[in-house]
Amino acid sequence: MTTLNSILVLVATFLAVFWEAAFDGIRHFLGAQIDLLPALMVYASLCCGLATMTAVAVIGGLLFDTLSANPLGITILPLFVCGFVLYSQRELVLRNQLFAQAVIGLAASAIVPLLTVLLLLTCSTAPLLGWGSLWQWLVMALGGAMATPVIFQFFELFDRALNYRRTAETSFRPDREIRRGRK
Amino acid sequence: MIRRPHYLALILVVFLALVLLNLPGHAVMRLKLAIGSVFVPLLGLSNSSHQLAGEASERLLPRSELLKENETLRREQQQHRFESLQTEETARENARLRQLLGWEQKAPWKLKLAKIILREPANWWRTVQIDLGSRDGVRVDLPVLTPAGLVGRTSAVSLTRSQVVLVGDRSCKVAAIIENETRDAGIVEAAGPLDNSLLTLSYISKDAILKPGQRVVTSGLGGIFPKGIPIGKIVDSRQVEYGLYTEARVQMAANPGALEEVWVLMP
Numbered sequence: 028m029t030t031l032n033s034i035l036v037l038v039a040t041f042l043a044v045f046w047e048a049a050f051d052g053i054r055h056f057l058g059a060q061i062d063l064l065p066a067l068m069v070y071a072s073l074c075c076g077l078a079t080m081t082a083v084a085v086i087g088g089l090l091f092d093t094l095s096a097n098p099l100g101i102t103i104l105p106l107f108v109c110g111f112v113l114y115s116q117r118e119l120v121l122r123n124q125l126f127a128q129a130v131i132g133l134a135a136s137a138i139v140p141l142l143t144v145l146l147l148l149t150c151s152t153a154p155l156l157g158w159g160s161l162w163q164w165l166v167m168a169l170g171g172a173m174a175t176p177v178i179f180q181f182f183e184l185f186d187r188a189l190n191y192r193r194t195a196e197t198s199f200r201p202d203r204e205i206r207r208g209r210k
Numbered sequence: 211m212i213r214r215p216h217y218l219a220l221i222l223v224v225f226l227a228l229v230l231l232n233l234p235g236h237a238v239m240r241l242k243l244a245i246g247s248v249f250v251p252l253l254g255l256s257n258s259s260h261q262l263a264g265e266a267s268e269r270l271l272p273r274s275e276l277l278k279e280n281e282t283l284r285r286e287q288q289q290h291r292f293e294s295l296q297t298e299e300t301a302r303e304n305a306r307l308r309q310l311l312g313w314e315q316k317a318p319w320k321l322k323l324a325k326i327i328l329r330e331p332a333n334w335w336r337t338v339q340i341d342l343g344s345r346d347g348v349r350v351d352l353p354v355l356t357p358a359g360l361v362g363r364t365s366a367v368s369l370t371r372s373q374v375v376l377v378g379d380r381s382c383k384v385a386a387i388i389e390n391e392t393r394d395a396g397i398v399e400a401a402g403p404l405d406n407s408l409l410t411l412s413y414i415s416k417d418a419i420l421k422p423g424q425r426v427v428t429s430g431l432g433g434i435f436p437k438g439i440p441i442g443k444i445v446d447s448r449q450v451e452y453g454l455y456t457e458a459r460v461q462m463a464a465n466p467g468a469l470e471e472v473w474v475l476m477p
Contacts, residue, residue, distance in 0.1 A: 045252050047331035048339075055467060058404045059333050081219045085226065093245040094328055096335035096365075096375065099238045100230025107223045115216065144334060150231065153380040154334035159404030163333045 033079040035185055036071055039178075040083050043067060044090040053170070059163035061170030063178075064091060065135035068106050070178050072113035073122040073131075080110045097143070098150055105142035109135045128176045136171020140164060243368040250370075253327055319436075320476040322346060324354075326469050327371060336362075336379040336406060336466070342474055343370040351434050353475040359440035359463030360384065360428060361472050372474075376466050377441065378409055385431035386411060386441055388458075394418040395429055398441055398460060407462045409442060414456040420447040426460050436475070 043063035054060045064087045071083040088103030095102075113120070113131065121127040141164070147154050233241070308315055324340035342348045344367050354361045354374045362376040375382045377398060384398040388411070396414040411426060424444045430437030440463045447458035 041248070042252075044331065045249055048249075048328040049252075049256050051329050051467075054329075060331060062331070077215060077219055081223060085223065088227075089230075089245055090248070091331060093242045094249070094339070095330055095332045096337045096373070096379075096381075097332055098231055099233070099242055100227045103223060103227045103230070107220075107227075111216070111220060140333070143332075147334070154332075155336065155378075155380055155400050155403045156334060157402040157404075159402050160334070163403060167333070 029190060031189060032182070032186065033075060033082070035182065036067065036075060036079055037082060037086060039182075040064065040067055040087040041090060044087065044094060047091075048094040053166075057166045058159070059166040059170075061174065062136060062140065062167055063171075063174055064088075064102070064106055065109060065139040066132050066171050066174040066178050068110045068139070069113060069128070069131050069135050069175050070182060072110040073117050073120060074179075074182070077114065080114055081107065084110050097147070098152065101146050101150065102139075102143055104146065105139045108142065109139055122179075125176045125179075128179050129172045132175025133168050133172035135175075137164065137168035140167050239366060242366070246368070246371075249328075257325075257327070321473040322348075322476055324372075324472050324474055326472065333403065336376040336382075336400075337365070338362075338374050338376065338469065339371050340364075340374055340472060340474070341371055343368050343372055345369050347476055348372050348474055349477070352477065353435045353439065354472050355439055355475065356464040356469070356472055358465070359442065360435065361464050361466065361469065363434055364474065374472070376406070377462065378406055378466065384435055384441065385429045386426050387429040388414070388418070388420065388444065389425040389427060390419060390421070392418060394420075395431075396458070398426065401459060406466045408445070409460040409462055411444070411458040411460050412450075412455070414447075414458060416449065416453055416455055418447075418456050420444055420456065420458055422446060 047060055047062065051060070064083075067087065068080070068083055071080040075083075084107035085103055088100065088106050091097070091102045092099045113135070120131065144154060144156065144160075230238075230241075305315060322342060324342040326338050327341050328339040330337045340354070348364055348367050350364055350367055352364045354363060360377055362374045362379070362382050364372045365375040365381070366373040377384055378400050380400050386396055386398045388394045388396070392415075394414050396411040398409050398411050401408040401410045414420070422444055426441045426444060428435040428437060428439040428441060442460040442462040445459040445461050447456055449455075450457045
Protein backbone atom coordinates (compact mmCIF):
# COMPACT_ATOMS: atom_id res chain seq x y z
CA MET A 28 0.00 0.00 0.00
CA THR A 29 1.62 3.25 -1.15
CA THR A 30 0.97 6.84 -0.13
CA LEU A 31 -0.77 7.37 -3.46
CA ASN A 32 -3.27 4.61 -2.63
CA SER A 33 -3.97 6.18 0.74
CA ILE A 34 -4.55 9.56 -0.90
CA LEU A 35 -6.88 7.94 -3.44
CA VAL A 36 -8.88 6.27 -0.69
CA LEU A 37 -9.25 9.60 1.13
CA VAL A 38 -10.27 11.40 -2.07
CA ALA A 39 -12.83 8.64 -2.69
CA THR A 40 -14.15 9.15 0.85
CA PHE A 41 -14.58 12.88 0.20
CA LEU A 42 -16.33 12.27 -3.12
CA ALA A 43 -18.56 9.56 -1.64
CA VAL A 44 -19.88 11.94 1.04
CA PHE A 45 -20.49 14.64 -1.56
CA TRP A 46 -22.28 12.16 -3.84
CA GLU A 47 -24.58 11.13 -0.99
CA ALA A 48 -25.58 14.75 -0.36
CA ALA A 49 -25.73 15.96 -3.95
CA PHE A 50 -27.49 13.14 -5.80
CA ASP A 51 -30.90 12.07 -4.67
CA GLY A 52 -31.91 9.64 -7.40
CA ILE A 53 -31.75 6.45 -5.34
CA ARG A 54 -33.79 8.03 -2.55
CA HIS A 55 -36.55 8.87 -5.08
CA PHE A 56 -36.76 5.27 -6.28
CA LEU A 57 -36.09 3.28 -3.12
CA GLY A 58 -36.93 5.70 -0.31
CA ALA A 59 -33.44 5.59 1.21
CA GLN A 60 -30.01 6.94 0.41
CA ILE A 61 -27.17 4.42 0.14
CA ASP A 62 -24.17 5.07 2.39
CA LEU A 63 -20.85 4.38 0.66
CA LEU A 64 -18.67 5.03 3.72
CA PRO A 65 -19.02 1.52 5.26
CA ALA A 66 -17.99 -0.02 1.90
CA LEU A 67 -14.96 2.27 1.75
CA MET A 68 -14.19 1.40 5.35
CA VAL A 69 -14.19 -2.31 4.43
CA TYR A 70 -11.68 -1.64 1.65
CA ALA A 71 -9.49 0.56 3.87
CA SER A 72 -9.45 -1.96 6.72
CA LEU A 73 -8.67 -4.97 4.50
CA CYS A 74 -6.24 -3.42 2.03
CA CYS A 75 -4.71 -0.33 3.68
CA GLY A 76 -2.70 0.40 6.80
CA LEU A 77 -3.96 1.34 10.25
CA ALA A 78 -3.33 5.05 9.63
CA THR A 79 -5.36 5.11 6.40
CA MET A 80 -8.17 3.12 7.99
CA THR A 81 -8.30 5.54 10.93
CA ALA A 82 -8.16 8.54 8.57
CA VAL A 83 -11.08 7.21 6.52
CA ALA A 84 -13.17 6.77 9.68
CA VAL A 85 -12.31 10.21 11.09
CA ILE A 86 -12.41 12.24 7.86
CA GLY A 87 -15.39 10.35 6.41
CA GLY A 88 -17.32 10.67 9.66
CA LEU A 89 -16.56 14.37 10.03
CA LEU A 90 -17.50 15.18 6.42
CA PHE A 91 -20.71 13.17 6.67
CA ASP A 92 -21.77 14.86 9.90
CA THR A 93 -20.94 18.28 8.46
CA LEU A 94 -23.43 17.88 5.62
CA SER A 95 -25.97 16.13 7.83
CA ALA A 96 -28.04 17.19 10.84
CA ASN A 97 -26.13 14.58 12.89
CA PRO A 98 -24.20 15.84 15.92
CA LEU A 99 -20.60 16.39 14.76
CA GLY A 100 -18.45 13.30 15.34
CA ILE A 101 -21.22 10.75 15.83
CA THR A 102 -20.46 8.80 12.64
CA ILE A 103 -16.74 8.46 13.44
CA LEU A 104 -17.18 5.81 16.12
CA PRO A 105 -19.41 3.34 14.20
CA LEU A 106 -17.15 3.57 11.16
CA PHE A 107 -14.02 3.09 13.22
CA VAL A 108 -15.43 0.19 15.24
CA CYS A 109 -16.41 -1.58 12.02
CA GLY A 110 -13.01 -0.92 10.44
CA PHE A 111 -11.10 -1.87 13.60
CA VAL A 112 -12.81 -5.27 13.90
CA LEU A 113 -12.13 -6.04 10.24
CA TYR A 114 -8.55 -4.78 10.47
CA SER A 115 -7.80 -7.01 13.45
CA GLN A 116 -9.20 -10.07 11.60
CA ARG A 117 -7.89 -9.25 8.13
CA GLU A 118 -5.62 -12.33 7.94
CA LEU A 119 -8.69 -14.55 8.21
CA VAL A 120 -10.69 -12.79 5.49
CA LEU A 121 -10.57 -13.89 1.86
CA ARG A 122 -10.40 -10.30 0.71
CA ASN A 123 -9.89 -11.14 -2.99
CA GLN A 124 -13.11 -13.13 -3.26
CA LEU A 125 -16.05 -11.15 -4.66
CA PHE A 126 -18.55 -13.02 -2.50
CA ALA A 127 -16.53 -12.35 0.67
CA GLN A 128 -16.30 -8.66 -0.24
CA ALA A 129 -20.08 -8.48 -0.77
CA VAL A 130 -20.86 -10.29 2.50
CA ILE A 131 -18.49 -8.10 4.52
CA GLY A 132 -19.91 -5.01 2.76
CA LEU A 133 -23.43 -6.14 3.68
CA ALA A 134 -22.49 -6.66 7.33
CA ALA A 135 -20.62 -3.33 7.57
CA SER A 136 -23.40 -1.37 5.83
CA ALA A 137 -25.95 -2.91 8.19
CA ILE A 138 -23.94 -2.37 11.38
CA VAL A 139 -22.76 1.22 10.81
CA PRO A 140 -26.25 2.85 10.53
CA LEU A 141 -27.49 0.69 13.41
CA LEU A 142 -24.67 1.84 15.69
CA THR A 143 -25.11 5.45 14.54
CA VAL A 144 -28.83 5.41 15.38
CA LEU A 145 -28.09 3.81 18.78
CA LEU A 146 -25.55 6.55 19.49
CA LEU A 147 -28.03 9.22 18.36
CA LEU A 148 -30.63 7.83 20.74
CA THR A 149 -28.13 7.83 23.61
CA CYS A 150 -27.24 11.45 22.76
CA SER A 151 -30.93 12.31 23.39
CA THR A 152 -31.59 13.42 19.84
CA ALA A 153 -34.78 12.34 18.08
CA PRO A 154 -34.06 10.81 14.68
CA LEU A 155 -37.00 10.04 12.41
CA LEU A 156 -37.59 6.32 12.93
CA GLY A 157 -40.50 4.00 12.26
CA TRP A 158 -41.37 0.74 10.51
CA GLY A 159 -40.19 2.31 7.27
CA SER A 160 -36.71 2.56 8.78
CA LEU A 161 -36.40 -1.24 8.43
CA TRP A 162 -36.80 -0.90 4.67
CA GLN A 163 -34.26 1.95 4.63
CA TRP A 164 -31.86 -0.22 6.63
CA LEU A 165 -32.31 -3.08 4.15
CA VAL A 166 -31.68 -0.77 1.19
CA MET A 167 -28.55 0.63 2.89
CA ALA A 168 -27.22 -2.86 3.67
CA LEU A 169 -27.88 -4.24 0.19
CA GLY A 170 -26.56 -1.08 -1.44
CA GLY A 171 -23.37 -1.37 0.61
CA ALA A 172 -23.09 -5.06 -0.31
CA MET A 173 -23.24 -4.19 -3.99
CA ALA A 174 -20.91 -1.21 -3.68
CA THR A 175 -18.11 -3.02 -1.80
CA PRO A 176 -16.91 -5.31 -4.66
CA VAL A 177 -17.17 -2.36 -7.06
CA ILE A 178 -14.94 -0.31 -4.77
CA PHE A 179 -12.42 -3.17 -4.55
CA GLN A 180 -12.36 -3.49 -8.36
CA PHE A 181 -12.04 0.26 -8.76
CA PHE A 182 -9.02 0.52 -6.48
CA GLU A 183 -7.44 -2.57 -8.01
CA LEU A 184 -7.73 -0.87 -11.39
CA PHE A 185 -6.06 2.24 -10.02
CA ASP A 186 -3.40 0.16 -8.34
CA ARG A 187 -2.61 -1.62 -11.62
CA ALA A 188 -2.54 1.65 -13.55
CA LEU A 189 -0.49 3.73 -11.17
CA ASN A 190 1.83 1.39 -9.26
CA TYR A 191 4.74 -0.75 -10.32
CA ARG A 192 4.01 -4.45 -10.33
CA ARG A 193 6.23 -6.70 -8.23
CA THR A 194 8.35 -8.93 -10.48
CA ALA A 195 7.52 -12.60 -10.08
CA GLU A 196 10.34 -14.73 -8.62
CA THR A 197 11.44 -17.53 -10.96
CA SER A 198 12.56 -20.94 -9.82
CA PHE A 199 15.72 -20.65 -11.92
CA ARG A 200 18.96 -20.91 -9.93
CA PRO A 201 22.22 -20.55 -11.86
CA ASP A 202 24.15 -22.77 -9.36
CA ARG A 203 21.82 -25.69 -10.09
CA GLU A 204 21.87 -25.28 -13.87
CA ILE A 205 22.52 -28.53 -15.75
CA ARG A 206 25.04 -27.82 -18.41
CA ARG A 207 24.88 -30.17 -21.36
CA GLY A 208 27.50 -30.93 -23.98
CA ARG A 209 31.28 -30.84 -23.81
CA LYS A 210 33.24 -27.95 -22.42
CA MET B 211 -3.97 -9.95 16.10
CA ILE B 212 -4.32 -6.67 18.00
CA ARG B 213 -1.08 -4.86 18.77
CA ARG B 214 -0.20 -1.79 20.78
CA PRO B 215 -0.61 0.78 17.93
CA HIS B 216 -4.10 -0.54 17.34
CA TYR B 217 -5.12 0.18 20.92
CA LEU B 218 -3.53 3.62 20.65
CA ALA B 219 -5.56 4.37 17.51
CA LEU B 220 -8.72 3.12 19.21
CA ILE B 221 -8.13 5.29 22.27
CA LEU B 222 -7.34 8.35 20.12
CA VAL B 223 -10.45 7.97 17.96
CA VAL B 224 -12.74 7.41 20.94
CA PHE B 225 -11.21 10.46 22.66
CA LEU B 226 -11.66 12.60 19.51
CA ALA B 227 -15.28 11.49 19.11
CA LEU B 228 -16.05 12.22 22.77
CA VAL B 229 -14.45 15.67 22.54
CA LEU B 230 -16.42 16.50 19.39
CA LEU B 231 -19.70 15.28 20.86
CA ASN B 232 -19.21 17.37 23.99
CA LEU B 233 -18.32 20.62 22.24
CA PRO B 234 -20.69 23.55 22.89
CA GLY B 235 -23.28 24.33 20.19
CA HIS B 236 -21.64 27.41 18.73
CA ALA B 237 -18.24 25.69 18.48
CA VAL B 238 -19.85 22.73 16.67
CA MET B 239 -21.52 25.17 14.28
CA ARG B 240 -18.25 26.90 13.49
CA LEU B 241 -16.46 23.61 13.05
CA LYS B 242 -19.19 22.33 10.73
CA LEU B 243 -18.94 25.50 8.67
CA ALA B 244 -15.16 25.25 8.47
CA ILE B 245 -15.23 21.59 7.42
CA GLY B 246 -18.15 22.17 5.04
CA SER B 247 -16.14 24.78 3.13
CA VAL B 248 -14.07 21.96 1.57
CA PHE B 249 -17.12 21.11 -0.54
CA VAL B 250 -17.33 24.59 -2.09
CA PRO B 251 -15.33 23.69 -5.27
CA LEU B 252 -17.47 20.59 -5.83
CA LEU B 253 -20.64 22.63 -5.32
CA GLY B 254 -19.53 25.04 -8.05
CA LEU B 255 -18.70 22.15 -10.34
CA SER B 256 -22.05 20.47 -9.69
CA ASN B 257 -23.90 23.76 -10.28
CA SER B 258 -22.18 24.42 -13.61
CA SER B 259 -22.79 20.83 -14.78
CA HIS B 260 -26.49 21.23 -13.93
CA GLN B 261 -26.56 24.50 -15.91
CA LEU B 262 -24.89 22.83 -18.89
CA ALA B 263 -27.36 19.95 -18.77
CA GLY B 264 -30.24 22.45 -18.59
CA GLU B 265 -28.91 24.44 -21.55
CA ALA B 266 -28.46 21.26 -23.58
CA SER B 267 -32.02 20.13 -22.89
CA GLU B 268 -33.34 23.60 -23.80
CA ARG B 269 -31.58 23.42 -27.15
CA LEU B 270 -33.10 20.03 -27.83
CA LEU B 271 -36.68 21.28 -27.33
CA PRO B 272 -38.57 21.69 -30.62
CA ARG B 273 -39.74 25.18 -31.63
CA SER B 274 -43.42 24.17 -31.70
CA GLU B 275 -43.15 23.04 -28.07
CA LEU B 276 -41.57 26.34 -27.05
CA LEU B 277 -44.24 28.37 -28.84
CA LYS B 278 -46.97 26.35 -27.15
CA GLU B 279 -45.36 26.87 -23.75
CA ASN B 280 -44.96 30.58 -24.49
CA GLU B 281 -48.65 30.88 -25.32
CA THR B 282 -49.66 29.08 -22.10
CA LEU B 283 -47.41 31.32 -20.03
CA ARG B 284 -48.80 34.45 -21.71
CA ARG B 285 -52.35 33.39 -20.83
CA GLU B 286 -51.33 32.61 -17.27
CA GLN B 287 -49.63 36.00 -16.98
CA GLN B 288 -52.77 37.82 -18.12
CA GLN B 289 -54.85 35.86 -15.61
CA HIS B 290 -52.36 36.69 -12.85
CA ARG B 291 -52.52 40.38 -13.79
CA PHE B 292 -56.28 40.43 -13.28
CA GLU B 293 -55.92 38.57 -10.01
CA SER B 294 -53.22 40.98 -8.93
CA LEU B 295 -55.48 44.00 -9.64
CA GLN B 296 -58.23 42.38 -7.59
CA THR B 297 -55.80 41.55 -4.76
CA GLU B 298 -54.41 45.09 -4.72
CA GLU B 299 -57.92 46.47 -4.33
CA THR B 300 -58.66 43.99 -1.51
CA ALA B 301 -55.35 44.90 0.17
CA ARG B 302 -56.19 48.62 0.01
CA GLU B 303 -59.61 47.94 1.49
CA ASN B 304 -58.04 45.77 4.18
CA ALA B 305 -55.55 48.53 5.04
CA ARG B 306 -58.34 51.14 5.28
CA LEU B 307 -60.40 48.90 7.57
CA ARG B 308 -57.37 48.15 9.75
CA GLN B 309 -56.72 51.90 10.03
CA LEU B 310 -60.36 52.54 11.02
CA LEU B 311 -60.24 49.79 13.66
CA GLY B 312 -56.84 50.88 14.91
CA TRP B 313 -55.21 47.51 14.13
CA GLU B 314 -51.55 47.17 13.27
CA GLN B 315 -50.78 47.27 9.52
CA LYS B 316 -49.60 44.02 7.97
CA ALA B 317 -46.19 44.30 6.34
CA PRO B 318 -45.89 42.66 2.91
CA TRP B 319 -43.71 39.56 2.71
CA LYS B 320 -40.09 40.04 1.71
CA LEU B 321 -38.99 36.89 -0.10
CA LYS B 322 -35.58 35.79 -1.33
CA LEU B 323 -35.08 33.01 -3.85
CA ALA B 324 -32.65 30.25 -2.89
CA LYS B 325 -31.39 27.17 -4.68
CA ILE B 326 -31.19 23.77 -3.00
CA ILE B 327 -27.52 22.82 -3.19
CA LEU B 328 -27.29 19.72 -0.98
CA ARG B 329 -29.65 17.24 0.61
CA GLU B 330 -29.48 15.27 3.82
CA PRO B 331 -27.17 12.24 3.37
CA ALA B 332 -28.55 10.44 6.46
CA ASN B 333 -31.94 8.73 6.22
CA TRP B 334 -33.12 9.75 9.70
CA TRP B 335 -33.20 13.55 9.23
CA ARG B 336 -35.00 15.76 6.74
CA THR B 337 -32.88 18.74 5.90
CA VAL B 338 -31.56 20.51 2.82
CA GLN B 339 -28.91 23.17 2.32
CA ILE B 340 -29.61 26.37 0.38
CA ASP B 341 -27.25 28.84 -1.26
CA LEU B 342 -28.22 31.84 0.91
CA GLY B 343 -26.29 32.66 4.07
CA SER B 344 -25.82 35.35 6.67
CA ARG B 345 -24.31 37.72 4.06
CA ASP B 346 -27.72 37.63 2.30
CA GLY B 347 -29.52 38.51 5.53
CA VAL B 348 -30.64 35.00 6.40
CA ARG B 349 -30.76 34.05 10.07
CA VAL B 350 -31.93 31.08 12.10
CA ASP B 351 -35.70 30.30 12.27
CA LEU B 352 -36.86 32.00 9.08
CA PRO B 353 -39.75 30.31 7.23
CA VAL B 354 -38.89 28.66 3.92
CA LEU B 355 -41.63 28.08 1.35
CA THR B 356 -42.50 27.40 -2.27
CA PRO B 357 -45.45 28.86 -4.20
CA ALA B 358 -47.28 25.61 -3.32
CA GLY B 359 -46.79 25.87 0.44
CA LEU B 360 -44.59 25.65 3.50
CA VAL B 361 -41.30 23.76 3.27
CA GLY B 362 -39.55 24.32 6.60
CA ARG B 363 -37.38 26.75 8.52
CA THR B 364 -33.72 27.71 8.56
CA SER B 365 -31.91 25.88 11.35
CA ALA B 366 -28.25 26.81 10.87
CA VAL B 367 -26.72 29.67 8.93
CA SER B 368 -23.20 30.16 7.61
CA LEU B 369 -21.82 33.03 5.54
CA THR B 370 -22.81 31.58 2.16
CA ARG B 371 -25.24 28.74 2.86
CA SER B 372 -27.92 27.69 5.34
CA GLN B 373 -29.41 24.47 6.55
CA VAL B 374 -33.19 24.20 6.24
CA VAL B 375 -35.00 21.68 8.42
CA LEU B 376 -38.04 20.47 6.49
CA VAL B 377 -41.56 20.10 7.83
CA GLY B 378 -41.73 16.40 8.65
CA ASP B 379 -38.46 16.33 10.58
CA ARG B 380 -38.78 15.71 14.30
CA SER B 381 -37.29 19.14 15.05
CA CYS B 382 -39.73 21.11 12.87
CA LYS B 383 -43.20 21.13 14.39
CA VAL B 384 -45.70 23.69 13.11
CA ALA B 385 -48.82 25.07 14.77
CA ALA B 386 -51.62 24.74 12.23
CA ILE B 387 -55.34 25.26 11.73
CA ILE B 388 -57.73 23.36 9.52
CA GLU B 389 -59.85 25.43 7.17
CA ASN B 390 -63.15 23.90 8.28
CA GLU B 391 -66.15 25.51 9.92
CA THR B 392 -64.75 25.26 13.44
CA ARG B 393 -61.15 26.10 12.39
CA ASP B 394 -59.69 23.36 14.59
CA ALA B 395 -56.07 23.74 15.62
CA GLY B 396 -53.36 21.13 15.84
CA ILE B 397 -49.65 20.53 15.51
CA VAL B 398 -48.07 19.32 12.31
CA GLU B 399 -45.25 16.82 12.87
CA ALA B 400 -43.41 13.94 11.24
CA ALA B 401 -45.45 10.99 9.97
CA GLY B 402 -42.92 8.33 9.04
CA PRO B 403 -39.49 7.88 7.54
CA LEU B 404 -40.47 6.61 4.08
CA ASP B 405 -43.02 8.98 2.50
CA ASN B 406 -41.64 12.45 3.06
CA SER B 407 -44.73 14.21 1.66
CA LEU B 408 -47.03 12.82 4.38
CA LEU B 409 -47.31 14.61 7.73
CA THR B 410 -49.27 14.01 10.91
CA LEU B 411 -51.58 16.67 12.33
CA SER B 412 -51.89 15.87 16.03
CA TYR B 413 -53.79 17.18 19.06
CA ILE B 414 -56.95 18.12 17.11
CA SER B 415 -60.12 18.33 19.18
CA LYS B 416 -61.95 14.99 19.41
CA ASP B 417 -65.15 16.69 18.20
CA ALA B 418 -63.56 18.10 15.07
CA ILE B 419 -65.32 17.25 11.83
CA LEU B 420 -62.57 16.42 9.38
CA LYS B 421 -63.01 15.60 5.71
CA PRO B 422 -60.39 14.57 3.18
CA GLY B 423 -59.28 17.52 1.08
CA GLN B 424 -59.69 20.20 3.79
CA ARG B 425 -56.80 22.64 3.69
CA VAL B 426 -54.32 22.94 6.57
CA VAL B 427 -52.54 26.27 7.00
CA THR B 428 -50.14 27.75 9.56
CA SER B 429 -51.90 29.27 12.56
CA GLY B 430 -49.28 31.91 13.29
CA LEU B 431 -48.74 30.62 16.82
CA GLY B 432 -45.18 29.98 17.90
CA GLY B 433 -43.75 33.11 16.35
CA ILE B 434 -41.78 31.54 13.50
CA PHE B 435 -44.32 30.95 10.74
CA PRO B 436 -46.77 33.72 9.83
CA LYS B 437 -50.47 32.89 9.68
CA GLY B 438 -52.03 31.48 6.53
CA ILE B 439 -49.18 29.66 4.76
CA PRO B 440 -50.63 26.50 3.16
CA ILE B 441 -49.17 23.28 4.58
CA GLY B 442 -51.27 20.65 2.86
CA LYS B 443 -54.57 18.84 2.69
CA ILE B 444 -56.17 16.29 5.01
CA VAL B 445 -55.98 12.72 3.73
CA ASP B 446 -57.71 10.84 6.57
CA SER B 447 -58.19 11.04 10.32
CA ARG B 448 -58.56 8.76 13.35
CA GLN B 449 -59.17 8.96 17.08
CA VAL B 450 -56.07 8.33 19.19
CA GLU B 451 -55.18 7.97 22.88
CA TYR B 452 -58.50 6.23 23.65
CA GLY B 453 -60.50 8.97 21.92
CA LEU B 454 -58.79 11.81 23.78
CA TYR B 455 -57.95 13.67 20.57
CA THR B 456 -57.99 13.26 16.81
CA GLU B 457 -55.02 12.78 14.57
CA ALA B 458 -55.02 13.35 10.80
CA ARG B 459 -52.66 12.53 7.99
CA VAL B 460 -51.81 15.53 5.82
CA GLN B 461 -50.50 15.47 2.27
CA MET B 462 -47.95 18.27 1.96
CA ALA B 463 -48.78 21.00 -0.54
CA ALA B 464 -45.12 21.41 -1.52
CA ASN B 465 -43.37 18.30 -2.80
CA PRO B 466 -40.24 17.93 -0.63
CA GLY B 467 -38.78 15.28 -2.94
CA ALA B 468 -38.75 17.57 -5.95
CA LEU B 469 -37.49 20.76 -4.37
CA GLU B 470 -35.03 22.73 -6.49
CA GLU B 471 -35.73 26.32 -5.56
CA VAL B 472 -37.32 27.72 -2.42
CA TRP B 473 -38.20 31.16 -1.06
CA VAL B 474 -36.91 32.38 2.27
CA LEU B 475 -39.30 34.72 4.07
CA MET B 476 -37.02 37.53 5.24
CA PRO B 477 -37.66 39.44 8.50
